[in-house]
């Protein structure tokens with residue numbers, strides 16, 4: 149059960165994800181969360197480091213889109229348009245259809261798409277359910293939607309459980 153909540157990679161922020169590593173790992177498309185991953189919650193400002201990171205991503209031939217659970221179309225559209233990337237709003241993550249919609253926009257598949265987000269219960273769980281490459285980033289700040297704040301408490305419990313109660317990986321002999 150815990151495996152669904154384990155990201156492939158972790159990074160302190162979006163702009164600290166090493167683009168060269170994504171290229172090495174065969175990633176061609178990125179499904180990126182908006183609130184507290186790209187910008188502070190309900191904020192339209194994209195920081196200069198994040199902008200520069202998107203330029204690097206583009207130069208590496210990796211496509212990107214925003215997939216946000218935020219229901220305000222205008223809010224998601226403004227940020228996505230500033231970066232010149234497509235978007236999905238009101239996305240219902242961790243439902244799989246949210247990620248499938250992102251892959252459709254990107255023209256990528258299960259083996260070459262990465263999900264980037266700040267929440268275990270939406271971004272990481274959803275991406276892992278589809279077998280995608282998942283990257284957990286530290287949330288930009290503490291200000292967020294009340295429902296998200298409750299989720300954060302649950303995340304803390306989950307991380308504690310993963311640390312203390314996760315069983316060792318089962319031994320799986322390979323038969324030749």
Ligand SMILES: [Mg+2]
Nearest residue numbers: 181183184266
């Ligand atoms: Mg978020």
